[in-house]
Amino acid sequence: MEPSPFDELHALPDGFLDAIPETLHRILPRPAIIRLAGLRQPALTVVLMLHGNEPVGLQAVQRLLRRHAGRALPRALTLVVGNVRAAALGQRHLDDQPDFNRIWPGTEHPGSPEAAMFARIIERLRHDGLFATIDLHNNTGRNPHYACINRLGDSFLSLAAMFGRTVVYFTRPRGVASMALAALAPSVTLECGHPGEEAGIAHATEFVDAVLHLERFPVHAPAAQEIEIFHTVAQVRVRPGLHIGVGTSADVTLEPDLDGLNFQMLPAGTRLVRQARAGLDALVAIAPDGRDVTREYLGEAGTDVYLRQPMMPSMLTLDTRVIAQDCLCYLMEPMDLGQASRG
Structure with a gap:
């Protein structure tokens, strides 16, 4: 059997909670799926570091796991850790790499080893079953914190509204994580402001924690006056x-x-x-x-x-x-x- 291009772990590797983006590759030398047990199934999946210069996902997950240290998570949590090589240099992606958030299934740029890797990751997650998925990002321009969705189903809108009033619906670019994961469970991409901003890290942490505590999604989508949605x-x-x-x-x-x-x-x-x-x-x-x-x-x-x-x-x-x-x-x-x- 062809060797896997990513690691699969069932516990946090030593040093994960103290790693910074530049040192994460020493803990995880390549992309990884990390499955952590919790009181409820199926798992919430959090995707982090698809872009090496956007550390909010790592920082929020570290803060969340420290908060729950010594007790069971309210729901199983699966982490998908992305571009550790680019993170080591603080770059979105390296010159010899494709963009890790443009090559998930459905991509317009198929054929690379990295695209094949994410196709395999999707199949592994499909086999697991998912409650919801969250892809965490920073951005380089001045933007409010906002949630992006790729489907307009009630559960997608409810998930986005938990993050805030501002919601963006898009169907392009193709090959983004949230679009591929939307076939498996309610899915959202969160844009959490500039890298390193405390407000963005805190907002992302509280959101992930809130979703971990959900037993189920609301029956109805948020009312139109509760969110502002842009296409x-x-x-x-x-x-x-x-x-x-x-x-x-x-x-x-x-x-x-x-x-x-x-x-x-x-x-x-x-x-x-x-x-x-x-x-x-x-x-x-x-x-x-x-x-x-x-x-x-x-x-x-x-x-x-x-x-x-x-x-x-x-x-x-x-x-x-x-x-x-x-x-x-x-x-x-x-x-x-x-x-x-x-x-």
Whole structure:
């Protein structure tokens, strides 16, 4: 039988609770599933460190397990530990790696050993049975704490609402953990602010602890007035090969306060970036179904690239490496749950 590309443990390895992202690889030299017993089954699954520069998952789980030290967990807990190699260097992913949150089953980037690994992890979790799944992340731009879901079922909405009022529904990018895990159990991705912020670590810890204590999900979804839900309509990327700069002349120039526009409804005509010359077509917008919708959402006036219609951006960042590896931002619209399919 082909050897497994990840480890499977039934207890915390020595040193896990004291590890920092940069030293985690000494405790877990490769991705791992760690199954911890609890009073109820099936297990809550928490995914952490898929991006090596986003430590909130590790920090929240460590805090939670210290809180429960010496007594049984209220529910079994399964940890999926991701990119320990990238964590050692504080990077989202290494140059020789794919993005660990874009290659789960359903990915548009199949064929890598890492994608095959996550397919095997999904099958192992499917065999176990799951109560719910939580994927914990930080982000580099200024954003509120918010929950993301990929399905609009009542249990998904209830899980998201436990984290806060702000909820984002998206179906692209493909290959993210929460989308693959949604086939197994109610699933949510949590965006917990900047790395290292105490508020984000505390919020994530309390949320995971609250879900561990649930006996079941509420019968009904939260009322429409209890949450604000937004639907992602496009992912905006910088065309490959262009140089990105902040406040200085580049192929694509970002204003130093650009990420202050996150989660604000911006009027048509709002400038997103400046490009080095007219007609450069520096940005491309991709709809959830994969269509190029650049002309629908973005326009150019000289060197300015602007919004053609009112939009709310999320995940705007000034981290040029993250922009090159992932995207500039997502464009969102408010969503009326009463008119949405709740499948």
